Amino acid sequence: MVAFLCFGLAAGAQVQVRIHETAKDQPVIPADIYGQFSEHLGRCIYEGIWVGPDSSIPNEDGYRTDVLNALRELKVPVMRWPGGCFADDYHWMDGIGPMSERPKILNSNWGGTLEDNSFGTHEFLNLCEKLGIEPYISGNVGSGTVEEMSKWIEYMTAQSGSMAELRQKNGRQEPWHVKFFGIGNEAWGCGGNMTADYYADVYKRYVTYCHDYTGNTLYKIASGASDYDYNWTKTLMQKAGKQMAGISLHYYTVLNWEDKGSAINFTDEEYYNIVAKSVEIDQVLKNHEAIMDAYDPQRRVGLLLDEWGTWFNVEPGTNPGHLFQQNSMRDAMVAAMCLNIFNGHTSRLKMANIAQVVNVLQSMILTDGPKMILTPTYHVFRMYNVHQNATFVPTEYKAGEIVSANGRIMSDLSISTSSKDGKFHVSIANPSLDKAQKITLNFDELKPSSVSGEILKSKKITDHNEFDKAPAVAPVAFNGYKLAKGTITVEVPAASVIVLKIR
Numbered sequence: 384m385v386a387f388l389c390f391g392l393a394a395g396a397q398v399q400v401r402i403h404e405t406a407k408d409q410p411v412i413p414a415d416i417y418g419q420f421s422e423h424l425g426r427c428i429y430e431g432i433w434v435g436p437d438s439s440i441p442n443e444d445g446y447r448t449d450v451l452n453a454l455r456e457l458k459v460p461v462m463r464w465p466g467g468c469f470a471d472d473y474h475w476m477d478g479i480g481p482m483s484e485r486p487k488i489l490n491s492n493w494g495g496t497l498e499d500n501s502f503g504t505h506e507f508l509n510l511c512e513k514l515g516i517e518p519y520i521s522g523n524v525g526s527g528t529v530e531e532m533s534k535w536i537e538y539m540t541a542q543s544g545s546m547a548e549l550r551q552k553n554g555r556q557e558p559w560h561v562k563f564f565g566i567g568n569e570a571w572g573c574g575g576n577m578t579a580d581y582y583a584d585v586y587k588r589y590v591t592y593c594h595d596y597t598g599n600t601l602y603k604i605a606s607g608a609s610d611y612d613y614n615w616t617k618t619l620m621q622k623a624g625k626q627m628a629g630i631s632l633h634y635y636t637v638l639n640w641e642d643k644g645s646a647i648n649f650t651d652e653e654y655y656n657i658v659a660k661s662v663e664i665d666q667v668l669k670n671h672e673a674i675m676d677a678y679d680p681q682r683r684v685g686l687l688l689d690e691w692g693t694w695f696n697v698e699p700g701t702n703p704g705h706l707f708q709q710n711s712m713r714d715a716m717v718a719a720m721c722l723n724i725f726n727g728h729t730s731r732l733k734m735a736n737i738a739q740v741v742n743v744l745q746s747m748i749l750t751d752g753p754k755m756i757l758t759p760t761y762h763v764f765r766m767y768n769v770h771q772n773a774t775f776v777p778t779e780y781k782a783g784e785i786v787s788a789n790g791r792i793m794s795d796l797s798i799s800t801s802s803k804d805g806k807f808h809v810s811i812a813n814p815s816l817d818k819a820q821k822i823t824l825n826f827d828e829l830k831p832s833s834v835s836g837e838i839l840k841s842k843k844i845t846d847h848n849e850f851d852k853a854p855a856v857a858p859v860a861f862n863g864y865k866l867a868k869g870t871i872t873v874e875v876p877a878a879s880v881i882v883l884k885i886r
């Protein structure tokens with residue numbers, strides 16, 4: 384049986400890439416598509432971010448120092464919290480006031496783990512302030528009331544009134560700045576098992592009482608579809624499109640929910656199957672965008688991919704409810720190719736939040752008690768942060784194709800360019816496991832005078848970073864390019880991710 388097929392250019396042929404830096408009126412890539420998601424799930428919040436001020440793990444006011452520093456480096460633009468499914472089980476008043484008096488609840492979505500509520504509204508919003516991250520709060524529709532949601536917004540953002548007084552009594556004088564507010568999560572599933580029609584009415588009722596206080600303007604987000612559920616987007620846009628600033632979408636790379644496969648032990652065939660499934664997001668986005676265009680041709684309503692990433696079986700011996708998975712060079716390839724895709728969708732796509740930032744699914748960071756490692760996915764996000772708030776530059780090229788064993792067709796090259804402050808950044812991903820590619824970058828008019836770059840690549844595609852070992856996957860300086868006569872020729876190794884800086 385053929386595991387996968389590649390239809391590329393003849394051996395030795397060069398891929399001609401044309402970068403249209405003279406193209407006018409191109410969108411700015413919103414930093415928020417490089418966003419993160421933090422959920423009260425497994426060891427994401429507790430141990431992953433929050434260890435408490437009395438912990439022996441070095442911390443700043445209870446936030447672990449190593450993770451804070453890694454997040455600073457990443458330039459996280461926005462972070463979603465407290466869920467996920469947890470959000471529709473979360474009652475925010477449990478998470479304010481003296482920590483010793485906060486109720487202990489069972490996290491029934493995620494392994495029945497005891498949740499002591501020591502990380503609540505103050506702890507999350509103060510973290511965002513500390514790191515300059517835009518907070519994205521996910522409100523409880525499934526098991527909460529309109530009054531509860533409305534008072535939460537007042538507590539966080541009002542200058543005066545009894546909710547502001549309660550906040551002040553709990554130690555925070557001034558309101559926080561909160562921009563993004565989600566009205567429920569996965570309303571079709573763990574957020575209440577509603578139909579699209581029913582949720583559209585519920586959404587309108589809840590959103591009516593999500594008020595703007597003290598000059599704080601909320602960007603109100605409706606709970607959107609999963610994957611290929613285009614009817615959900617259509618119904619919401621039709622019935623409630625005028626009352627929302629944005630609608631969400633969730634897309635996880637999973638091939639079989641019964642057995643999602645291992646994060647680190649996989650065959651080449653499984654590698655291609657996963658990467659091909661992940662880049663299918665391109666078509667899924669196009670389909671949702673086309674529906675939104677029909678109801679909102681001005682593109683006022685944003686599409687927010689507020690959960691995405693790979694989802695594999697949990698690591699052997701870990702709590703099945705905690706969704707802890709390792710992260711390999713395959714995950715890095717998924718991240719690189721998806722981020723290149725997102726850069727091209729930003730006339731509608733305004734945010735994306737990979738799930739989740741620490742210790743859950745396709746994480747940036749893994750911890751083991753006091754130890755911490757950066758994942759291959761982290762390195763891609765760090766290398767790609769140059770695209771945040773840069774101007775999109777259309778980039779044309781004709782690549783070959785890879786047909787995965789599960790019948791998906793993907794390009795054997797993925798390239799995206801942006802410009803900022805007189806510099807161009809070109810991110811290049813070569814998903815082929817055995818074919819290096821030679822590419823030539825040509826600009827419309829620019830005659831580049833300098834190039835530098837970084838590359839992420841490992842010996843084996845299953846390589847991953849482990850505690851107490853030297854990193855197997857980490858970026859290094861890249862010098863596999865030649866600058867001559869105004870063009871740049873780049874040797875792109877198989878299974879590598881490169882970001883070039885060009886002037």
Ligand code: AHR
Pocket residue numbers: 422466467468469568569690738744
């Ligand atoms: O990311 C894990 C879960 O996946 C989230 O809590 C939920 O929204 C989604 O189903």
